[in-house]
Amino acid sequence: MILSKKLFTIFGVPVFADIGCLILSSILILLSNVAFNVYFSILFVILFWLSILAHEFGHILMARFFNTYTTKVDMFFFGAMAHMDLGELDKPIRIFVVAIIGPLISLLIALLLYLLTTINTHSILHEFLSILLRINLLNGFFNLLPGFPLDGGHCVTAIIWQLTNNHLKGLRISVLSGMIVSGSIIISTIIYFLISFDSSLTFAAMVSCFLLTQQFEMKNRMDNDND
């Protein structure tokens, strides 16, 4: 994390933000300022980060319930990351529950926003809530993709572990499926851009490149542990 600073503490867990968080917030303010005035844009960015943190604290509080503690949360260019060792969770069902709760919270927030949009139709507030709704839907479903280090990947690890009684095998399959998912998104984005000259999927490709580095890091760590 570059130039990381502690912002606040929630449930005893310090939350840090780095320069990437500031850059993403600035981009979001500039983009949303096209549709909203500056106060709405700032409120939009605050609610964006709060919904991202709600997802992370779902993981954190569920892990704490199973006596696994989080040292800190980093807010950075690609969202937020809770630093906890899922390896401390000694049963596959526990990893599954801790992983699935984050996307479920994002989808629950999306549902609440959807209900609010049905009350406020044809207004600027409707547009405001609709964008937040789409972001939470995306955050929920994207994280459910079945590849490490996404939440869906941890679910794959847990399911394979449960079926084979082999934690490492679950982790290896989830890292491999993660590489397939990330690679597919990157290749699809390039093909889509070459066909349509539409660069709107660039952020998804950037996130996938970031995930790919984590997947190769994890694969190397597992290979080295085996030697």
Ligand SMILES: [Zn+2]
């Ligand atoms: Zn998550």
